[in-house]
Amino acid sequence: MSGTAPSEGMFDCRNAYVATLEELAADDPRIVAVVNDSVGSSKLGKFRDRFPERLVNVGIAEQNMVGVGAGLANGGKVPFVSGAGCFLTARAMEQIKVDCAYSQANVKLCGISSGVAYGELGATHHSIEDVAWLRAIDKLTVIVPADPWQTGQAIRAAVAHDGPVYLRISRMPVPELVRPDAPFRIGVAETLHDGGDLAIVASGTLVHRAVAAAELLAADGIGARVINMATVSPIDEAALAQAAATGAIVTAEEGLAHGGLGGAVAEWCARHAPVPMRMLGFPGFLPTGSAEWLMEQHGLTATGIVAAAREVLQSKRGG
Amino acid sequence: MTDKLNRNNMEQRAAHIRERAGWMRQRLLGMIVAAGQGHPGGDLSATDILASLYFDVLRIDPAAPDAPGRDRFVMSKGHCTGALYSALAGRGFFPEAELDTYLRPGSRLNGHPNRIYLPGVETNTGPLGHGFPVGVGIAIAGQIDGADFRTFVLTGDGELQEGSMWEAAMLAGHRKLGRLTVIVDRNRLQQGARTEDTNALEPLADKWRAFGWKVAEMDGHDHAALLQAFDAAAAPRDVPLCIIAHTFKGHGVSYMRDQAGWHHGVPNAEQYAAALAELEAEAGR
The missing domain is CATH 3.40.50.920 (Rossmann fold)
Known part of the structure; x- marks a missing residue:
């Protein structure tokens, strides 16, 4: 979306997401990425080039994508299941509920370009219901990072946390916030x-x-x-x-x-x-x-x- | 158990499965009668498949249910817990006496399997169309690692009306998951009617082949045929295998056999006694 291209001093949090994921994946062979044909929109092209066998592209099939993520977790992987937030959450809601949350599978769900980033594409592509839907699901952690630093911190915290997490990754330009030098912790504002x-x-x-x-x-x-x-x-x-x-x-x-x-x-x-x-x-x-x-x-x-x-x-x- | 059996002696192996399957049938019917609910039709169609897997085929250790190299079994038709729980208890994952708590308040033996409570369950199932994609993900993890564990998934046939099953089938075929085996419990009945009258599955084997799978078909109540199919499944291959097991809902209890009404019926005292008498006669045969 041309309207969301970052200007100077503003950042697209997807970059922090993929940079952190690549950094962690270099040291942690458990980390894999699962996508629904969304290598480009998830900015995972470089991850695929560095770790080709650890990028699982299921094609355009969100229910299968989340189920496969739960299976990868069963097999000892830490899957980052990444897709446009609107499709990932709405299409695969029962897989998120049953395969991830109810089964307590160690799956990290990444809703990319959430909110109204796809403004002009209309309500089919807006992901404005996701937080309401997902916070209703028991035992699923829901994180909405505010800037690149917190996005990276949230990815690290999600890897350290044994259990399902939904990360809402925005492409809307945001500045780095000025904040006290305190580490990000899940559940602490x-x-x-x-x-x-x-x-x-x-x-x-x-x-x-x-x-x-x-x-x-x-x-x-x-x-x-x-x-x-x-x-x-x-x-x-x-x-x-x-x-x-x-x-x-x-x-x-x-x-x-x-x-x-x-x-x-x-x-x-x-x-x-x-x-x-x-x-x-x-x-x-x-x-x-x-x-x-x-x-x-x-x-x-x-x-x-x-x-x-x-x-x-x-x-x-x-x- | 199987350690004491000569694995080259198919007759002996099949006799062992026959005995275990007979025990499972008696046990699961008792559980359903005591609980006053359950899914006897699908439990009984799946019993011989589960008995073959749990008492011969699967390389699993009840003392280490999370061992990374274990074979995985995923019960995609999660409603058939009478059969699954009796197999898990019989294999030693939890005390057999616990089967008597089936569906009671607070029991670990929920109507649908829950891995948080119960060792031996790989993923929570119940809604149809979930277990198979998870099984594909497990097999992909093994493929990435070059691991030698095998993944088995049991699906109902009506369950194949769920779109997610074909998403998973397509991906498994594309990725050539040679250590993945799906067994279709082809009893031809879904909850209220025949599959072919509801939303036809045939030509079913052709569908799997078209998705890049190897297909084997056999009588799903023939223990030697099931074991031979699973033995063949262990041989190196570069595509996933679909075993279409032709079964009957309610198999082993003549008045339930092939009757849609026993999808979730509960025998009364007289029917239960008749079923037990029939199963005992079969065991003594």
Whole structure:
């Protein structure tokens, strides 16, 4: 998509994904890649050239791709099953549920170009339901990295973790985030901006926008705590308790707000610490348009997050 | 067990399988009667195949169920747990007495096999069309490593109406998975009707050949024929093998044989007694 080509200082997380995978595969013969004719869109051409016998291309057959991944795990491999997020998750949902999660197979599922990266191609190619679907499945870890560094860290963590993981890999350009020098851990969120008036809980491509929003709010004397909730399942409850302690929460994600990260935060707050919330995300099937245009239309920008923050602060103050 | 048998003596090997299969039939019917539910039709069509695999063919060690070099067996027709569990218990993967807990609350013997609870199960199955692709993945892992373990998958015939089965068949043929064997339990019945009246599978052998597979066909209740087919499967080959085992649902219990109604029927006390009497008479033959 021409609309998602990274500009200077912006990165396509697929590059961090494949670079890390190649680095790990050089030392770990268990690592294999499984693709549904998606060598190019998964950027695995170099991996195939370096490790030809460890690139399993099943052709255009997602159900088989995930089942084969579970079988490779049974045979002692650590398969990275990579395909466009829209097809990988929707077509192979029962294989993800039964062969991977219920069987606790050591499969790493990589939903490439997730969210609305394929904006102009329409709702068939948008993967905005994936997080909502997959976080409903027991014993499946769901990770939505926010930048290249975290993508690489998440790949390493997924290899170290014995069990099924879904990694949502974006091609939408994002900057490297400035963050405290702390290693990524599955299930542990990171706080990227401090503030006590409200919390912004974001994932993936929305995290850098949330940081920008917090800076805009700070200029107006509003303190926003920004939490990068990279692991959506299992969610970091301690981080949510801190978010709820501010008394107001905005969630932001490149996917359905209902059922996704927003849904997860709302469920936790309803049970433990009800606070006013605004949930930024997509409402459902989207029209054609570039990814950036679709995100602007639904407030998934720094200014959109600022507007939602002002609204939720009104609710917090009883306005 | 097989160690004590002369592997060159087919008559002796077949007699051993016949005895084990008879025991499995009695055991699984008892489990179904006690539980008040189950799938006796498909259990009984698959019994001789499973008995041949578990009591002769598979190189497996119940004391090391996760040994990397073990042969793999995947029960793609995961609903036939009466047959699978009796084979696993008979082979020593868990105590035989545990078969009496079949389908009880909290039992490890769930309606469909679960590898998290139960040693000897390779992957959780139940929904049709899942086990075969997993078996293909196992065989690919072996192919990448040049390992010498073999992978066996048992599918129902109705299960071949699932598209994922043909995705897997196509890939196995393409990759020439010579250490993979699929057995089709060709009992010609699915849940409510004949396969050929529902969504016809024939010409079935031609379909497998067209996907790059070698095909063998035999009477799936003939123990010597099954063992010969599995012996042949062990010989070096460069394509996957499909064994079409012609079977009857309910085989071994005359009133159940070839009757769609026994897909998931449960015998009453009188029927159960008649079935046991018939199986005991057969054992004494």
